[in-house]
Amino acid sequence: MITLNSVHKSFKDKHVLRGITLEIPRSGSLVVIGGSGTGKSVLLKCILGLVTPDRGQILLDGKDVSVGDREAFLDRFGMLFQGGALFDSLNIWENVGFRLRRGPKALNKSDARDKAIEKLRRVGLGPEVANLYPAELSGGMQKRVGLARAIATAPEIIFFDEPTTGLDPIMAGVINDLIREIVTEMGATAVTITHDMTSVRAIADQVAMIHDGTIKWHGTVSQMNETTDPYVDQFIHGRATGPIAALR
Amino acid sequence: MTQINIAIQQFLGAIGHLAFDFLAQIGRIALFGMSALRHMVTGPFYPREFFTSLVQIGWFSLPVVGLTAVFTGGALALQIYAGGARFSAEAVVPSIVAIGMVRELGPVLGGLMVAARVASSIAAELGTMKVTEQIDALQTLSTHPMKYLAVPRILAATLSMPILVAVGDAIGIMGGYLVGTHRLGFNAATYLKNTVDFLESWDVGSGLIKGAVFGFIVALLGCYHGMNSGRGAQGVGRATKSAVVGASVLILASNYLLTEVFFTS
Numbered sequence: 001m002i003t004l005n006s007v008h009k010s011f012k013d014k015h016v017l018r019g020i021t022l023e024i025p026r027s028g029s030l031v032v033i034g035g036s037g038t039g040k041s042v043l044l045k046c047i048l049g050l051v052t053p054d055r056g057q058i059l060l061d062g063k064d065v066s067v068g069d070r071e072a073f074l075d076r077f078g079m080l081f082q083g084g085a086l087f088d089s090l091n092i093w094e095n096v097g098f099r100l101r102r103g104p105k106a107l108n109k110s111d112a113r114d115k116a117i118e119k120l121r122r123v124g125l126g127p128e129v130a131n132l133y134p135a136e137l138s139g140g141m142q143k144r145v146g147l148a149r150a151i152a153t154a155p156e157i158i159f160f161d162e163p164t165t166g167l168d169p170i171m172a173g174v175i176n177d178l179i180r181e182i183v184t185e186m187g188a189t190a191v192t193i194t195h196d197m198t199s200v201r202a203i204a205d206q207v208a209m210i211h212d213g214t215i216k217w218h219g220t221v222s223q224m225n226e227t228t229d230p231y232v233d234q235f236i237h238g239r240a241t242g243p244i245a246a247l248r
Numbered sequence: 249m250t251q252i253n254i255a256i257q258q259f260l261g262a263i264g265h266l267a268f269d270f271l272a273q274i275g276r277i278a279l280f281g282m283s284a285l286r287h288m289v290t291g292p293f294y295p296r297e298f299f300t301s302l303v304q305i306g307w308f309s310l311p312v313v314g315l316t317a318v319f320t321g322g323a324l325a326l327q328i329y330a331g332g333a334r335f336s337a338e339a340v341v342p343s344i345v346a347i348g349m350v351r352e353l354g355p356v357l358g359g360l361m362v363a364a365r366v367a368s369s370i371a372a373e374l375g376t377m378k379v380t381e382q383i384d385a386l387q388t389l390s391t392h393p394m395k396y397l398a399v400p401r402i403l404a405a406t407l408s409m410p411i412l413v414a415v416g417d418a419i420g421i422m423g424g425y426l427v428g429t430h431r432l433g434f435n436a437a438t439y440l441k442n443t444v445d446f447l448e449s450w451d452v453g454s455g456l457i458k459g460a461v462f463g464f465i466v467a468l469l470g471c472y473h474g475m476n477s478g479r480g481a482q483g484v485g486r487a488t489k490s491a492v493v494g495a496s497v498l499i500l501a502s503n504y505l506l507t508e509v510f511f512t513s
Contacts, residue, residue: 050384075388084387088377089300099389139280149389 001026001189002047002157007056008213009042016042018213019056029183029190031200033235034210035244040193041082044159044209047191048077071103078188079152082162084142086134086149093130096120096148123178140171147175151182158183160192164199176202197236200224209235211215211244251366277494280472281464284402289395297400305366305401305467306408309414312365313358317416320353321345321423329432341432342439343446345424350447350455351511354417356503359462362409363495367470370401370492374474375484383475398471402464409463410456417455454510461506462499 002024004141009017016039024030047058049065059063065073086095095135095246097116100107107115117127123144134142143163150158160179164172176199183190183203192203200207200221205226209217216231217224224232234242324345332338374397377383384395421443428434470491477487 045384048388050387071390074388077388079385079388081381085381087382087385098391103390159334171442 001061002191003057003059003062004043004047004181005057005059007043007046007058008054009039010054010187015213017046017053020210020215022189022208022215022218024189026189027187028135029180029192029203029205030208031204031206032191032193032208032210033195033197033200034193035195035235038088038210039213040210041161044079044161046190048074048079048159072203075103075153076156077159078153078155078157079159080143080146080150080161080163082165084134084139084146086142086145088134091133091138091236092120092125092145093117095134095145096152098149108226116148116152119152120145122151122182123148124174138159140167140175143167143171143175144178147178147182149187154186155188157189157191160194160203161188162194162196163192164194164196169198172196172198173202185203195235197238200236254379276476277468277472280398281468283394284398284468284471287392287399288403288447292395294396294400297396298404301401301404304369305405305463306412307360309362309365309408309412309427312361313412313416316357316361317349317354317420318423320357321349321420321425322427324348324353324420325424325427325432329428335422338432339442341428341434342424342442345428346421346443346447346449349420349424350417350451352455352507354420354505355413355455355458355462357497358413358416358459359409359466359499359503360496362405362412362463363466363469363499364492365383367466367491367495368407370467370470371477371488372484373476374471375477375487378475378477379479379484398467401471402467405463405467406460407463409466410459412463413455413459413497414452417452450510454506456511458506461502465498465502466495469498 004020004022004024007017008015008019014042017099020039020043032040032043042051046053047065049070052066059065060073060076065230086092087098090098093113094101096119097107097112100112100115106112113130117130120127120129125141125144125148129141129145130184134145137145147163150160163175163179167175179190180203182188190203192199194200194203204221206218206220208215209229211231217229219227224236227233230243233239234244325341328341328344328348329338332340332344374383377397383397384394386396386504425436425439425443428439473487473491473494477483
């Protein structure tokens with residue numbers, strides 16, 4: 001469904017992506033793992049067109065994502081950002097219903113609010129939070145609101161950028177379970193980037209490891225557990241020694 | 249000798265580099281401004297964001313503009329009286345205060361105060377949105393940041409600034425009137441008559457046009473630096489500083505150009 005062919009991206013003299021080639025199948029859950037600063041977020045932003053690749057091609061259903069109706073293209077996606085990226089100036093239901101109130105299929109205020117509250121309920125939040133502002137919520141609640149916003153229009157493809165970063169293990173588990181449930185019930189294609197191995201095992205059907213700007217390894221979760229690839233082995237066991245240089 | 253040549257070349261190179269950076273920055277701001285103008289005339293439009301900006305920029309700037317104007321008008325009256333006394337021209341105080349306020353001090357000082365208050369606030373707000381990925385989130389929600397964030401603010405500042413200038417002019421003239429009548433012994437009716445008689449509609453109109461241009465500059469620089477903010481608190485701080493400094497310098501430069509266009513032809 002999503003195909004990346006030799007995607008390169010540099011920021012000044014820093015080469016972040018050095019030829020990423022990857023197939024993301026429809027209705028599956030792919031988790032991209034890799035150390036901090038290896039270009040995982042840049043990869044997602046390249047697919048969404050938030051960052052323009054220097055070279056290479058990104059295809060969605062065989063069509064180049066850089067051409068065509070951008071709004072229609074983005075309507076197929078939902079994204080949960082690392083820090084939630086909730087709009088400070090809008091209350092919770094307005095955040096969740098942001099896209100519902102815009103575009104050709106825009107709902108009126110009352111319907112959008114009802115739908116936003118329904119989505120909030122789906123992520124375990126009651127209607128009492130609807131009129132609060134993001135600053136009034138805890139980090140875990142903000143992630144849930146971000147998740148509700150990402151699924152508000154039932155997109156075909158959902159990206160999760162470090163969904164459990166900064167959360168306690170229990171809340172991280174709750175978010176992982178929610179992601180798994182929602183992706184399964186919506187039949188959506190999910191791409192998650194994380195370096196949390198608990199998340200990987202909870203969410204992933206397929207795992208891809210990014211290192212040095214390229215995909216070093218790609219396979220299923222069970223293959224990941226059995227692989228002898230030294231990069232994957234070092235990463236999933238969190239070893240300080242191995243082919244991945246660790247600064248001390 | 250060779251080392252001196254190399255040092256001179258490096259010095260000139262550094263100056264050239266700075267000059268090119270400066271010109272590139274002007275070019276980027278100009279492109280940003282043209283893009284904002286283009287988005288102003290093509291939908292979708294966001295009236296709620298526009299009216300919120302109108303209140304934030306226009307209404308909440310009234311106190312600072314009013315206070316600046318009243319003290320400036322009063323000080324101007326004292327200065328002109330003292331200066332005019334050297335050649336027995338104290339009677340010109342009402343007309344000079346009025347002309348000085350509506351042509352120059354009202355728009356320029358109002359513009360600078362709004363630059364300090366509004367450009368900084370816009371740059372800090374949008375810079376924080378950039379750093380916390382809210383601007384990326386907007387795009388993933390099929391909303392153009394230029395239309396949703398920049399256009400309402402630029403439009404609100406451009407439309408509200410002439411009103412602020414008009415209010416500032418009136419308060420400044422009132423400041424001069426109060427000092428003139430209570431401190432300098434002018435007759436109240438004569439002061440008002442001289443003020444009205446000497447003021448022409450173009451004096452007021454030119455100041456209002458300047459106000460609109462300064463409003464555009466303030467919001468444009470705030471939005472540009474905010475939306476192009478660097479990472480972290482330092483990036484947002486730098487964006488805020490650049491917005492205020494840039495807007496202030498551009499206000500003063502464009503004031504000179506507008507004065508040339510309005511009053512020397």
